[in-house]
């Protein structure tokens with residue numbers, strides 16, 4: 001099958017590499033022929049050749065949400081998952097309203113313009129999220145006092161709309177990734193525990209034991225149906241101190257919290273995405289071993305001792321070949337172990353060897 005991928009980042013890169021073994025051909029649409037996925041694909045198309053790209057492919061999926069509307073409308077056919085879901089994901093406001101209107105548990109929120117934010121009487125800590133291009137903590141502001149509005153006012157015009165949520169004092173952040181085929185059959189990976197720093201995922205591991213597992217699975221399963229997703233759906237949750245799940249956001253594509261599946265699961269999230277969208281049977285989402293993942297954020301291969309890292313048993317390096325920029329996701333390290341405890345211990349060693357800091361007690 002000829003598979004088209006909108007976006008040429010690392011998610012596309014891993015999808016292509018995992019999909020080679022299934023015998024598929026890959027075409028990538030991205031601004032840059034040097035993007036990670038474009039470099040390993042069978043062909044690259046710039047955005048102004050979207051129709052040609054579309055005509056070449058049997059099925060088109062996406063690995064990036066912020067694709068220009070002109071590109072989407074010139075494809076001339078739908079994507080898998082549908083374009084409608086991608087359009088929802090272009091705006092945090094549309095996404096949260098969809099979740100609320102369909103009865104999913106979310107943190108209380110309102111939609112306010114920049115100038116309305118300055119008139120707000122602050123009774124609780126708030127998180128203001130810019131409507132679009134908001135990922136990895138970008139365009140996101142925690143507001144406890146009027147001074148916290150300063151950077152927001154510097155970066156945004158008076159009429160810009162924000163999703164303004166109550167700050168959730170969560171006990172844990174977790175995610176769950178499901179995969180769904182054309183017949184509506186669903187498989188789910190285990191729940192993973194995720195640790196973010198400054199709004200960016202630093203590490204995660206699975207399985208994470210929680211009494212909420214079946215409720216989380218029900219939510220993901222229902223959401224995949226509501227969104228008519230064929231392919232992957234990753235859902236990020238906050239678990240409140242009272243033990244209730246709140247949906248923070250969803251992603252209809254491979255997800256950073258599922259990179260561990262490359263080494264930890266019988267079938268990786270990338271392979272299962274391809275199985276789903278090309279009509280192959282879904283692969284087992286069972287874990288072979290407890291596994292964790294540490295992101296390489298803004299550090300290059302020269303910044304740490306690769307030999308020392310790879311001498312740890314069960315540790316695998318994935319380097320995306322991107323240009324170094326502060327906090328940018330440049331690669332990741334997967335860490336397998338015989339038990340969750342062993343994974344956590346090894347992850348501490350990995351975090352220390354990469355960032356040179358002690359992470360006392362991987363949670």
Ligand code: AMP
Pocket residue numbers: 107127134135136137138140165166167168169173196198199200236248249
């Ligand atoms: P997001 O870009 O919405 O995924 O947010 C990135 C990270 O910021 C999340 O994973 C949380 O760690 C934190 N965050 C986002 N929204 C909230 C909130 N309402 N309350 C507390 N933390 C939040």
